[in-house]
Amino acid sequence: MNANESTLVIIKPDAIEQNLVCRIKSELESSKLAITSLGHIRFDLDLVQHFYQWPQICYPEAIEKYLCNGPLSVWLVEGQDAVCR
Numbered sequence: 001m002n003a004n005e006s007t008l009v010i011i012k013p014d015a016i017e018q019n020l021v022c023r024i025k026s027e028l029e030s031s032k033l034a035i036t037s038l039g040h041i042r043f044d045l046d047l048v049q050h051f052y053q054w055p056q057i058c059y060p061e062a063i064e065k066y067l068c069n070g071p072l073s074v075w076l077v078e079g080q081d082a083v084c085r
Helices: 013-017 021-030 045-052 060-067
Strands: 004-011 034-041 071-078
Touching: 004 021, 004 034, 013 021, 013 060, 021 034, 045 060
Parallel strands: none
Antiparallel strands: 004 071, 034 071
C-alpha cells in the first residue's frame, strides 16, 4: 500500500526517561514521516482500557503509576504508509 496516512504516536514515560524523544523524532523524519501536530493527553484507567481495547486491566496500580501519573506527549504523524510503520 502506498497511501498517505495519519497515525498517533504517544511518547510514554520510559521513552522520556531514557532520552529517546529526539531519536524517535529522527527515525520518523528519516522515514519521511512528518509530525504535523503536537499535544498532550492525560490517561485514566478507563481511557487506558478503552484505548488498548483490554477486556480488563491486570495490575491497575502499576498501569496507573506508569501511564496515568501525568500528561503524555502525543504527536500526529503523517506520511506514506504511516500506520504500518
